[in-house]
Amino acid sequence: MPEIRKDPFTDEQVIIAMERAKRPTDFHDDGSNKEEKTCFFCRGREKLTPSETFRIDDDNGEWIVRSFPNKFPILCSDMTDGNGIHEVIVDNCGHDKSFFNMNIKEFKYMLLAYKNRYIALYNTASTQYVSVFKNYLKKAGASLDHPHSQIISLPIIPNIIMTELNNCKKFYEYRGEIMHQVLIREERDKGDRVIFETDNFIVIAPFASKYNYETQIIYKNKGLFQSMTDRIITELSEVFFGLFSRYGNVLGRFPFNLFLHAHPNLMEDAPYNWHLHITPRVSQQAGFELSTGIYVNDIPPEKAAKLLISAGH
């Protein structure tokens, strides 16, 4: 059974999850793909996965997006620390689809599944925080090829989220404004890290980018991730499509992680704007980062933004 441990010196949180070691992989150690074999996530293989928790069908009744419990969960129910649910969301039925070739409609189906599973996990007993993330290619931690995302409910609030919320709370008490709102205004004034903007979203290369070509999609308004309307979801799909077209033009296909930072349970009023991180994994964290926790980034975000801005024309 998984166990949550805390380092008494660094306060770092670790989940010891033995079940994970058994999970299958499509990749060799060098990151190259194994010979073709049965994909568990393709159409027609539904019986190879645990029972479905959500699906969206096309007009012929065939699924486009579906989700189910992860067979090799990071967390599970009945832990001493509370329950955790870990699900897989298959982004799209197409085995060869990726963020680099999905259309706006396909992004929208995926985001509808994100929202549905987010609400389901958020409302589960003992959930303190829900983490949504995606690993693309082996270098970013993917073990299977077929495009998929993951969602986990946690019985704790991660330290990193607590730190963000505390800083935002302090800022709000001191300045009477949400830190994200001030950041958006200042980035817009400065201009050299804003990649593009829509009515409700702004895409930036963060000032303290830890990863080469890192970006953030920030929701500009107050509100919860799970409260996104259909119109907002369509707009976010367009943002994804626009951002990944630019990424593709600059870097081709590359390993990346996507993840959401949003309000914890019972902290819905926190002065905090939910946002999505995209972290390309083209550089490598080495001994200096592990030793000091200080990240080294050899591509200034201003340069990354400039390239991504130009790539949109």
Next chain:
Amino acid sequence: MPEIRKDPFTDEQVIIAMERAKRPTDFHDDGSNKEEKTCFFCRGREKLTPSETFRIDDDNGEWIVRSFPNKFPILCSDMTDGNGIHEVIVDNCGHDKSFFNMNIKEFKYMLLAYKNRYIALYNTASTQYVSVFKNYLKKAGASLDHPHSQIISLPIIPNIIMTELNNCKKFYEYRGEIMHQVLIREERDKGDRVIFETDNFIVIAPFASKYNYETQIIYKNKGLFQSMTDRIITELSEVFFGLFSRYGNVLGRFPFNLFLHAHPNLMEDAPYNWHLHITPRVSQQAGFELSTGIYVNDIPPEKAAKLLISAGH
């Protein structure tokens, strides 16, 4: 010029270091070695490196270990935040040497160089902290094959070190004992995470291990890293030799990082024992870790310790 930035939301520290992007590499993107070419770190190529800062010679006057400034530094002098010095220590003259085939004497020469450069950098103006680390193989962030380590003086104290020191200080005020001493006693009593022990060092698999097969070499006494006597250095060389023989027996050669956590400048009296971390890089940090800062480890440290204990017999 490198610039130290702080994320206002997460407090995370980042160094934007453009010069690093120019550094050469012995590896292809998939981690395999490029065709043989001139190694900058081998004997006879001394003119290809910046001027030597330290060396130990053999009886014929040929160097065994040497150090010099890093040509592609993470930090440099004249930064707005203060100075930083970044040096390379060539662990051994042998191109094919590694921690898996070095003998006790070779470990000792390397550690003597660590100590010499540590003292030199520690005593440099504006140094707040000195980081010593090693990246072995591309998957652990090495860009060159020849066995080498790195040392950096920082004009700031890394957050992770401040957190460790604060926790140790609080513990000491509350309990009147150094947290490391209590940890050592408790680990010894429990026994299932202690790999081996010598007069002055204990080698453990930490309770909250973040990486598969992670270990720590903890110095058991009060004292500074730079105050190690010749006898203690010999003992530590034996510890390295013993630990990496065990590692080799269990895992073969594998990518890893080594790093030191020690007292910051002007905090020499902190109730803190210096220690070395060895973090194998056989697993991959993915979206969940990036999103939450919570590490997932699918090999319990008790199991890692058991394997490493058996491998010594």
